[in-house]
Amino acid sequence: MTDTLASLDIRQLVLACAATISAHADELTSLDQAIGDGDHGYNMKRGFDALLAEADALAAKPLPDALKAAGTKLVMTVGGASGPLFGTFLMALGKEMPASPGRPEFAAAFAKAVDAVAARGKSEAGQKTMLDVLYPVRDALAAGKPEAEIAAVADAAAEATVPMKALRGRASFLGERSIGHMDPGSRSSALLVRTVAETLGATA
Amino acid sequence: MNVGIVIVSHSPKVAEGTADMVRQMVGDEVPLAWCGGNPEGGLGTSVGDIMEAIGRAWSEAGVAILVDLGGAETNSEMAVEMIGEPRAKKIVVCNAPIVEGAVMAATEASGGATLREVVATAHELSPA
Numbered sequence: 136m137t138d139t140l141a142s143l144d145i146r147q148l149v150l151a152c153a154a155t156i157s158a159h160a161d162e163l164t165s166l167d168q169a170i171g172d173g174d175h176g177y178n179m180k181r182g183f184d185a186l187l188a189e190a191d192a193l194a195a196k197p198l199p200d201a202l203k204a205a206g207t208k209l210v211m212t213v214g215g216a217s218g219p220l221f222g223t224f225l226m227a228l229g230k231e232m233p234a235s236p237g238r239p240e241f242a243a244a245f246a247k248a249v250d251a252v253a254a255r256g257k258s259e260a261g262q263k264t265m266l267d268v269l270y271p272v273r274d275a276l277a278a279g280k281p282e283a284e285i286a287a288v289a290d291a292a293a294e295a296t297v298p299m300k301a302l303r304g305r306a307s308f309l310g311e312r313s314i315g316h317m318d319p320g321s322r323s324s325a326l327l328v329r330t331v332a333e334t335l336g337a338t339a
Numbered sequence: 340m341n342v343g344i345v346i347v348s349h350s351p352k353v354a355e356g357t358a359d360m361v362r363q364m365v366g367d368e369v370p371l372a373w374c375g376g377n378p379e380g381g382l383g384t385s386v387g388d389i390m391e392a393i394g395r396a397w398s399e400a401g402v403a404i405l406v407d408l409g410g411a412e413t414n415s416e417m418a419v420e421m422i423g424e425p426r427a428k429k430i431v432v433c434n435a436p437i438v439e440g441a442v443m444a445a446t447e448a449s450g451g452a453t454l455r456e457v458v459a460t461a462h463e464l465s466p467a
Contacts, residue, residue, distance in 0.1 A: 172349075172382075172408075174377075174381070174382070174383060177381075178377070178383065181377075181378065181379065207421075210386050210417055210421070211378070211385075211386055211387050212378055213377075214377025214378050214379070214381070214383035214384065214385055214410075215377070215383050215384075215410040215414075216409050216410035216412075216413040216414065218386065218414065218417070219386070219413045219414055219416070219417035220413070222417070223417070255413065255416070255417070256413065304409055305408065305409055305410075
């Protein structure tokens with residue numbers, strides 16, 4: 136990652152994230168059919184397609200405003216709990232981020248955004264949720280790890296939700312039967328972390 | 340003015356049917372609104388629809404929201420936050436079964452109970 140994120144291409148990030156979610160929508164929905172209500176992929180695709188449709192408008196805004204607007208858009212379009220969760224993440228990230236963040240400012244804003252997700256979902260680490268990816272990524276960011284390593288941390292963290300028992304969300308209704316399946320929100324979080332890391336890495 | 344009731348379900352049919360039951364049992368003395376379905380009309384909930392429903396059932400005495408499953412709760416809490424103050428502090432998302440909660444809360448509200456009393460009545464249906 137570059138020392139400053141000032142020059143990052145918001146439009147390119149939106150395009151890349153929307154393409155990733157679109158390509159994995161069926162996979163995410165399959166994961167959600169196993170332990171949730173089977174709509175995560177479609178819901179995320181609806182939200183990110185809405186961001187894609189506004190990519191130019193988002194790119195015209197300063198970074199903090201673009202993040203807040205993107206978060207609000209997800210809240211209004213996703214239609215499931217992942218709307219407020221991913222939306223809150225982006226809105227908090229925008230709120231905490233200076234217009235031209237350096238790496239430490241980005242890591243600090245990311246940490247606060249993860250806290251906002253935990254508050255929104257009334258959840259914590261180890262409950263088989265997206266937080267189980269976001270916390271390790273937060274720590275890797277704070278430790279100054281390079282992009283490729285952060286993406287790998289996210290993938291491994293999503294994989295680590297497989298043996299967990301779900302304690303929040305619809306999957307928690309299944310109790311022990313949620314064990315053995317990857318958490319869909321962790322998978323989508325890891326996919327997005329990898330996409331953002333690779334996009335920023337390629338433009339560094 | 341009586342406390343308003345908002346019913347938020349993943350299914351518009353469940354939400355509308357619950358509202359029908361409230362109307363039949365409690366009458367028209369309680370501001371009542373419902374919504375259900377995601378922004379495309381499939382099963383799910385929509386923050387925008389919830390915000391509109393709160394507006395339709397608005398009462399200066401407050402609004403109690405009854406929800407079905409997780410996403411309906413999270414999206415309702417998000418809607419309350421986006422509505423913001425001064426209204427937000429007069430809106431409560433109840434922890435109660437949606438049908439029984441809506442009927443009991445509306446019954447309590449129709450007698451002129453405060454928001455706190457209405458919410459407490461709904462919560463009695465979900466022992467911690």
